[in-house]
Amino acid sequence: MTDDAATAKQPATRGYAICTSARSGSNLFCQYLASTGVLGYPLEYFNAVGRRLLGYPDFPDAPERQVDWILSTGATPNGIFGLKILPVQFDKVAPSIRWTQLLPNMQFVLLERRDRLSQAISAHRAEQTQQWRAGLAAQREATYDGGQIYERLVALARDYARWGVYFARNGIAPTVIAYEDLVANPQRAVDQVARLFGLEGQARIEHRRVDLTIQRDATTEEWRARFRDEYRNCDALDPLR
Secondary structure, eight states, rough: OOOOGGGGGGGOOOOEEEEEESSSSSSHHHHHHHTTSSSSOOOTTTHHHHHTTTTTTTOSHHHHHHHHHHHHHOTTTTTEEEEEEEEHHHHHTTOOOOOHHHHHTEEEEEEEOOOOHHHHHHHHHHHHOOOSSSSSSOSSSOOOOOHHHHHHHHHHHHHHHHHHHHHTTTTOEEEEEEEEHHHHOOOHHHHHHHHHTTTTTOOOOGGGGOOOOOOOOOOHHHHHHHHHHHOOOTTTTOOOO
């Protein structure tokens, strides 16, 4: 979040939701978008615990008030809001509010990671260390557990499948961005979102406002190879339930 957020004078009138699964590079993507100063300040506003832990000690638990935050704190002065949401957060707020109707003129962005196994490994490591982003101190050392990595792999595949069904049954054609393309060309990924609001070429990344880095390292590659050695079986089709 930048100081520019404080200059928003009124609730936003249009915006977008980044629909994704954990460990997809979404925190980095959100920083890139926020750094432009014109594409909202996307965060997990339906994650009260996370918001309080990461800078907003008074962040509310009530979904209705969280929507108010999206439309105010989550908006840039040009009236565009940003939101990041995971399926688990959707499930949590859906019984209380119809959030898609409370957020006006909303566009949908699907952020996915092609390398599902690396994403599952990243989630497994983060759950153990509680180091959800670079810059946070690891609470303990991560240890390899093939069974837990497999469970994470199935869970994130289910997340993406759920988003696919959601978009299909609602007639939504989301803007699709892959993590691998984001890493290769961040500005191009930001331009895809900017295009939704007629701001392509005007939303430039301010790299001095981006302090997150990629957490992938040699351990990821080591665990990938080990997992494939243990779980490779082309004669079995995995259930998602």
